[in-house]
Amino acid sequence: MINKCRICGGEFFNKPIISLKNMPESAQGFLEYESDNQTMDINLVQCKFCGTIQLDCEPVGYYKDVIRNSGDTxxxxxxxxxxxxxxxxxxxxxxxxxxxxxxxxxxxxxxxxxxxxxxxxxxxxxxxxxxxxxxxx
Known part of the structure; x- marks a missing residue:
């Protein structure tokens, strides 16, 4: 879990903007285990100082790469x-x-x-x- 803002190093507000409980890790590439039924809690938080909204967990390995639906209808x-x-x-x-x-x-x-x-x-x-x-x- 990330405890400080990635941008300015400031603290987050105490209450997340939204908390998603028991989300499947594999659906977002968060899977670190062999089993597909691992879950995690995801919190969307906001920095008190710069206002940046971000997840409080480590980013997925491919976070810099764009992945879009390849359907071209x-x-x-x-x-x-x-x-x-x-x-x-x-x-x-x-x-x-x-x-x-x-x-x-x-x-x-x-x-x-x-x-x-x-x-x-x-x-x-x-x-x-x-x-x-x-x-x-």
């Missing part, structure tokens, strides 16, 4: 296009820069390029970076 694409359009309009982002942290294979960046914004992506996964630099993905 027309319906999913249309939903994503509509959501990004709404996001740009709601926050008045036309003619502005957008940075996607954890841009995966660049699928959202390709969609954002269709709007009147300048978009950039940051990605940790070497596989995703290689796919993008070779024109794939």
């Amino acid at each position: 027309k319906t999913q694409s249309n939903i994503i296009i509509d959501l990004l359009k709404e996001f740009i309009e709601k926050y008045n982002l036309e003619n502005k820069k957008i940075v996607e942290i954890g841009s995966g294979n660049g699928d959202f960046l390709r969609i954002l390029n269709e709007f009147n914004v300048k978009c950039f992506g940051i990605e940790n996964s070497t596989n995703n970076i290689t796919v993008n630099s070779n024109g794939g993905g």
Whole structure:
């Protein structure tokens, strides 16, 4: 369990924002044991000083890598296009820069390029970076 903020080292509020009891470890990659029926309590906490909201447990080993549903249906694409359009309009982002942290294979960046914004992506996964630099993905 983490007892101090990862950002500033400050203390958390005494009461978690939400506590999820008996969550399956394997569903989130938290599994450290052979058995699939191990559980853990997950607490979403907030720092008293900087306000950062975070889990009070160690991150999964792949936390820097983007994992998304690989389904690429027309319906999913249309939903994503509509959501990004709404996001740009709601926050008045036309003619502005957008940075996607954890841009995966660049699928959202390709969609954002269709709007009147300048978009950039940051990605940790070497596989995703290689796919993008070779024109794939």
